Amino acid sequence: MGLLGAHVSISGGVDLAPERAHNLKCEAMQIFTRNQMQWKARKIDDDEAERFSDNLKKFKILKTMAHDSYLINLAAKDEKTLGMSKDTFIDEIKRARLLDIDFLIFHPGAHLGVGEEQGMKKIADNVRRSIEKTGKGKPRVLFETTAGQGSNLGYSFEQIGKMLELVGMPDMIGVCYDTCHSYAAGYDITTESSYEETFERFDEVIGLDMLFAFHVNDSKGGLGSRLDRHSNIGEGNLGKMAFSYLVNDRRFSRHPMILETPGGDAAYEKDLRVLRSLKRKGAKQVR
Ligand SMILES: [Zn+2]
Numbered sequence: 001m002g003l004l005g006a007h008v009s010i011s012g013g014v015d016l017a018p019e020r021a022h023n024l025k026c027e028a029m030q031i032f033t034r035n036q037m038q039w040k041a042r043k044i045d046d047d048e049a050e051r052f053s054d055n056l057k058k059f060k061i062l063k064t065m066a067h068d069s070y071l072i073n074l075a076a077k078d079e080k081t082l083g084m085s086k087d088t089f090i091d092e093i094k095r096a097r098l099l100d101i102d103f104l105i106f107h108p109g110a111h112l113g114v115g116e117e118q119g120m121k122k123i124a125d126n127v128r129r130s131i132e133k134t135g136k137g138k139p140r141v142l143f144e145t146t147a148g149q150g151s152n153l154g155y156s157f158e159q160i161g162k163m164l165e166l167v168g169m170p171d172m173i174g175v176c177y178d179t180c181h182s183y184a185a186g187y188d189i190t191t192e193s194s195y196e197e198t199f200e201r202f203d204e205v206i207g208l209d210m211l212f213a214f215h216v217n218d219s220k221g222g223l224g225s226r227l228d229r230h231s232n233i234g235e236g237n238l239g240k241m242a243f244s245y246l247v248n249d250r251r252f253s254r255h256p257m258i259l260e261t262p263g264g265d266a267a268y269e270k271d272l273r274v275l276r277s278l279k280r281k282g283a284k285q286v287r
């Protein structure tokens with residue numbers, strides 16, 4: 001079973017997040033390192049960063065992810081938004097590095113009518129430049145699979161693969177698979193054969209060696225609905241079986257699997273319980 005975790009709050013300081021994750025019995029966690037709805041961010045000082053790492057050890061959080069700001073669009077049309085997006089993305093990498101976070105997850109971006117090819121090229125260029133500016137080291141920057149709402153890119157494995165190829169730097173980038181988004185984008189994992197087929201396809205087009213993390217969310221929208229609406233585990237259209245294939249897949253046994261489901265801590269506790277029970281019931285091993 002993967003390293004189960006949840007997206008936890010940083011209210012009161014990033015250093016408080018590991019204990020919140022621990023209280024949910026998580027082995028991995030995701031945070032925003034800033035208010036995700038504001039361009040401006042409070043500085044993280046060295047003391048806070050040190051307390052954060054101490055707490056990761058103390059509370060035994062094995063893998064950490066940061067999710068980038070919702071305002072960033074690396075394919076933005078107008079120069080002002082694009083400029084702020086580029087600067088903020090670089091800042092996201094720097095903040096994650098200061099905190100020694102393993103993975104920075106980002107939504108590739110929306111082309112807003114400019115066209116998919118041009119949008120993907122712009123995103124890849126901006127990701128590459130940001131990594132060039134910040135240099136080697138953590139975090140590995142992960143493209144999140146999207147539902148393809150509006151003009152959002154990254155809804156097909158082909159698009160993700162293309163962008164990874166355009167960036168180059170395979171040791172600095174990768175993919176975070178969001179179960180809700182990809183289902184809404186048309187990738188079925190609700191039966192054993194569709195699950196196998198989807199990850200075979202992923203392997204052919206992108207390569208499973210580029211897959212580093214999961215967002216485990218059930219989906220309010222149907223297969224191919226392109227709707228980005230998360231449900232609690234077992235309460236959406238994916239259903240429990242889809243998650244039982246995933247948590248029992250030995251290929252992903254050390255991958256962080258992060259909940260971003262609605263309802264706060266009480267709902268997280270329930271979702272984590274469901275995920276753990278799927279393993280305990282001895283669900284059929286896919287691999
Ligand atoms: Zn996301």
Ligand SMILES: [Zn+2]
Nearest residue numbers: 181228229230
């Ligand atoms: Zn989503």
